[in-house]
Amino acid sequence: MLDIQLLRNDLAVVTARLAERKFVLDALTFQKLEDERKILQTQMQDLQAKRNTSSKQIGAAKAKGEDVSIIMAEVASLGDELKAAELAFAQLAEQLNALLQLMPNLPDESVPTGKDETDNIEVSRWGTPRAFNFEIKDHVDLGAPLGLDFETGAKLSGSRFSLLRGSVAKLHRALAQFMLNTHSNEHGYEEMYTPYIVNDSALFGTGQLPKFAEDMFKVTRGGDEEGHVDQYLISTSEITLTNTVAGDLLKSEQLPIRLTAHSPCFRSEAGSYGRDVRGLIRQHQFDKVEMVQIVHPEQSDNALEELVGHAEKILQLLELPYRKVLLCTGDMGFSSQKTYDLEVWLPAQNTFREISSCSNMGAFQARRMQTRFKNEQGKNELVHTLNGSGLAVGRTLVAVLENYQNADGSITVPAVLRPYLGGRERLSA
RNA sequence: GGAGAGGUGGCAGAGUGGUUGAAUGUACCUGACUCGAAAUCAGGCGUAGUAGCGAUACUAUCGGGGGUUCGAAUCCCCCUCUCUCCUCCA
Numbered sequence: 001m002l003d004i005q006l007l008r009n010d011l012a013v014v015t016a017r018l019a020e021r022k023f024v025l026d027a028l029t030f031q032k033l034e035d036e037r038k039i040l041q042t043q044m045q046d047l048q049a050k051r052n053t054s055s056k057q058i059g060a061a062k063a064k065g066e067d068v069s070i071i072m073a074e075v076a077s078l079g080d081e082l083k084a085a086e087l088a089f090a091q092l093a094e095q096l097n098a099l100l101q102l103m104p105n106l107p108d109e110s111v112p113t114g115k116d117e118t119d120n121i122e123v124s125r126w127g128t129p130r131a132f133n134f135e136i137k138d139h140v141d142l143g144a145p146l147g148l149d150f151e152t153g154a155k156l157s158g159s160r161f162s163l164l165r166g167s168v169a170k171l172h173r174a175l176a177q178f179m180l181n182t183h184s185n186e187h188g189y190e191e192m193y194t195p196y197i198v199n200d201s202a203l204f205g206t207g208q209l210p211k212f213a214e215d216m217f218k219v220t221r222g223g224d225e226e227g228h229v230d231q232y233l234i235s236t237s238e239i240t241l242t243n244t245v246a247g248d249l250l251k252s253e254q255l256p257i258r259l260t261a262h263s264p265c266f267r268s269e270a271g272s273y274g275r276d277v278r279g280l281i282r283q284h285q286f287d288k289v290e291m292v293q294i295v296h297p298e299q300s301d302n303a304l305e306e307l308v309g310h311a312e313k314i315l316q317l318l319e320l321p322y323r324k325v326l327l328c329t330g331d332m333g334f335s336s337q338k339t340y341d342l343e344v345w346l347p348a349q350n351t352f353r354e355i356s357s358c359s360n361m362g363a364f365q366a367r368r369m370q371t372r373f374k375n376e377q378g379k380n381e382l383v384h385t386l387n388g389s390g391l392a393v394g395r396t397l398v399a400v401l402e403n404y405q406n407a408d409g410s411i412t413v414p415a416v417l418r419p420y421l422g423g424r425e426r427l428s429a
Numbered sequence: 430g431g432a433g434a435g436g437u438g439g440c441a442g443a444g445u446g447g448u449u450g451a452a453u454g455u456a457c458c459u460g461a462c463u464c465g466a467a468a469u470c471a472g473g474c475g476u477a478g479u480a481g482c483g484a485u486a487c488u489a490u491c492g493g494g495g496g497u498u499c500g501a502a503u504c505c506c507c508c509u510c511u512c513u514c515c516u517c518c519a
Contacts (some may be wrong), residue, residue: 049486052500054500
């Protein structure tokens with residue numbers, strides 16, 4: 001959520017910066033509501049003040065045993081007037097709030113202006129795509145004999161669900177464990193295991209709600225009729241990890257907080273019907289190892305670079321070629337003020353595909369969650385939050401299958417994964 | 430699922446229809462004492478918001494929501510979470 005003060009003081013600037021990310025802020029309407037708010041709020045507060053002083057007078061008079069009927073008569077009409085004023089203000093505040101909640105974060109100054117992914121900037125490349133001297137297969141064909149099974153996934157749960165058997169299941173598990181171990185043992189993150197079902201308040205905190213309810217899976221409890229809080233399957237453990245500090249007032253020495261977790265992620269993928277229908281790339285359920293940092297505002301720029309580095313490290317250790325891309329204003333996620341994507345080389349698609357997204361959310365989520373810390377001046381200040389995939393496990397599996405394939409259809413196990421697979425060097429049917 | 434107890438400021442913990450934004454302790458800040466520190470003493474110290482250039486004034490806030498009342502931390506209703514006991518269960 002943006003700082004309402006910023007909108008009040010610099011409406012034109014905010015409107016312009018939001019426009020860079022294709023968000024149209026109706027500045028005139030906002031200004032009109034805001035002017036109205038000012039009037040209604042002062043009216044309401046005046047009435048409240050009147051009520052408070054009168055009530056105190058009544059109390060004082062009664063204590064002295066005086067007659068209070070005169071004051072009581074004066075106050076009599078106040079109640080309805082006040083109720084009306086409070087209602088009017090509440091309705092308007094609701095409108096303003098709804099508007100505010102739907103506004104995305106402001107892009108950082110270092111973010112290039114652009115309309116879509118074609119305007120993203122490639123920052124760096126690592127590794128050299130391997131040259132194959134045989135006809136290569138894609139991960140679907142490579143995975144099938146090793147246990148990658150879409151038919152059974154669909155039988156159980158419908159399209160965009162998959163099932164892993166045997167070698168592929170083990171490889172998948174090895175990848176997740178390797179990532180989690182690396183972040184917790186080498187990169188200073190605390191390993192977490194979190195719920196996969198969350199309240200709507202958590203989703204509000206990280207920004208999935210109210211705007212992106214369509215992307216979520218909603219759940220109901222058995223036997224529940226109604227009257228219960230809405231709950232959802234997490235679309236990323238960013239939600240649970242980040243919201244661990246929701247509502248907290250932290251001590252500055254607690255910062256930075258670095259958390260990592262391996263979890264399934266559930267996404268309804270509404271509105272992506274035609275895209276990536278083949279293979280593991282876009283599923284309703286996939287695993288991800290997530291990194292989250294809660295930091296001092298001055299540290300968040302550095303923390304983002306560091307966090308991207310942690311994700312890159314995984315790709316490097318797996319010896320998977322990738323490139324690092326700085327997203328332009330038009331391609332960034334709702335809550336982000338700056339995002340790097342890591343794209344891994346997929347030989348069968350002859351292209352780079354997103355495998356990690358690392359973002360600095362600034363105070364955007366912290367403001368929604370009300371997560372603050374005592375700063376050097378003893379003042380409460382919003383923290384900054386960051387998160388990044390390190391990495392998407394399913395897509396990493398795709399990348400390993402395709403990049404490590406051999407002419408006979410077998411897969412060479414990346415060296416760093418062998419300890420997780422009982423020393424096996426090769427997976428074959 | 431059943432029974433009971435409870436959710437108060439950073440933390441601990443009083444309070445019970447009226448001047449209580451809330452005792453007290455602790456933490457924290459300032460000052461005194463000290464070479465310095467500890468201890469001690471004195472003072473200060475919640476958060477969010479509104480109006481104002483500002484001093485300042487005002488409003489809201491005692492888990493969340495609704496109600497009663499001129500007035501609610503305090504009374505009533507609903508929800509939620511925590512704890513204890515029983516039940517169930519992996």
